[in-house]
Amino acid sequence: MDRKDQDMENAFSIAGLIIHYIDGTISEAEMVVLEDWKKKNEANQALFEELTSMRDIDQVYVKMQAARKHGKQRRLDIISRIRPEEGRYRKWGKMVIAACIAAFLVLPASIWIYFNHWEHAMLALNKDIDIIRPGGKKALLQLANGNVITLSGHEDTVIRTGISRTIRNREGILDFTGGAGDDRGTITLNTPKGGEYEAVLEDGTQVWLNAASSLELPARFASEERRVAVAGEVYFSVAHDARRPFIVTVNNDIDIQVLGTQFNVKAYSDELDEQRVTLVSGRVLVGRKGQRHLLLVAGRSVKVGRDGSLQVENADITAVTGWKNGLFVFDHARMGVAMRQIARWYDVKINYASGIIPDKTIFMGKMERQADISSVMRLMALTGTFKFRIQGREVTILPPG
Template structure:
């Protein structure tokens, strides 16, 4: 598509510009910041397009009255012979282009609605904020520390290991260790929290919501072993003489030398997924079965029967959570709701049978819960937020 970017809708048709607006894609941010410096004459329409995106995508609570206006357009993305699908990533652009092309007054209407009280604004009082960087650290002596409220910038373990605290991040330095005893720490994120960790060997770990990692303050012996529940992304420091291993609570184990990979092992999911980004990993089950992964492959372990299979991996989707996005690709509503429940620390209740609906697209994790659920509403999902519970009802 060859666009000259003379109108706001030209920008909204560009996937890179949408990623720039979400602030979740570093390369897109760099590109568009450089682009606007090189094209200052486009600044007015550029800013208008960005503001329009934010009004639609960031202030979704303002759009209830307009949902019916673009529902027909959204239906063009639905295959009538399969469960209903809606492309979330493009929904803001599609909505904007529909009205810009058809009425020419959308921007004025949205600006006016932005300043008026509406039903959604009243509901905002009961809204749920997105998760944040928070976690709990348990030291070797059992001392529990709430990291988001910790004032100190550094801690010290009994074995001399120094623990530096940054913004949403812990860094372990074992160079000052004393004694031979091995001390274990545990980093746990609650629902609605995530955190980063640099292990004493320099390996980096991103811990997703409702997850836990148990690890030694220094690695000794002929291997480096950590213990994971939930989900984490690893970038492992290479050390050929000391393989890195991740032990899961069901007995499965992932062994690597130096690589980057993601493990999703939540207890409420039917599968444990290990996705390899770079390098090689070996995934073994408690029964002794194993597979060797190469980049862009995923090992899928069924919890019910310990069956292990290798499938192609969607890397962008798998690690989108680390970059501030929910990424869905033909995922059913149950999986979608489980992810939202972990991030917003809420429970989900279906008033009737769980509908057979599937969804594809991206949502910013920094959206409030009501903003995120508004997107579901465009696909016919009816909901209420009652305290810390989402009540879902689907109109067939």
């Protein structure tokens, strides 16, 4: 504590006397003190005149009003400086409500109608919006001989990979059914951020790769098993073959063994808390290499923990497979999870401004993946849980305040 400042105490006393003078309750003794102060110098006299005549009250009013306004604007900032966690808790309550409203608003497809209404308001909030187009049919194919071919959805090409073997690339689907071959080695299909691709394997199994994903398969399946490896997010519709089980290895760690079935694998290396295998139909065995496997039935998913633990959960199939059907489907998706999907699909970087805790906001809703990023972000921002700014390929999530 600073030492008691007598000047300041005197100033407060004089201020009190001036107020008493204005409200008409000043006593004679007080008046004597006030007069003494006034006589001390001309500046004091002038100040007394100024305050009691209300001559400059308009300027005082405007200045005070501005100071109060700025104070309110800085309030949260200061509170977060003294107590970082508290400024956030208070927002959390609002966010839950906002998320509930959001769920209500966003779910029906008719939400697009709202767009026109909100367009202006949102544009005002987000002045520099660059159009960032959604992802599309893009992939890199690495052949067994090491050659790398860039694939796009617009072409119809036949890639000769062996004497009697071809891979056909047509309309974003890579077709491996073109004849048997004697190739050895591995073929890798990689989608970049902002890319997706489909493949039909030699046994008729259909595979969908989401953005930033990969599928590794032998140039030819072995006679006793069909084994592929994946990373990122991949959906399988496995062709039934009782003699040859289909085995998917995820991140070199988890094996999924199937006969004929449909399932989704999500295993992004930047999202280890969200590794899941979700079964749409049929049955699969899921487990870590060399350990006991779990039998998973349709409608359930297995969550793979960071520590390798397996946990069976009920799954929302529509949400899990939404991407394959050209949709973002968020079913109680934490902001971080939702934003990572957006980042991968639009190939953008998401930054969070201070005051935003991505895991404290939950999204519900369904959106077309073919919309451009600002439409998608605007729709999500309608929840009132955040504002955003797009600059170049970076999206900054700002507090709603």
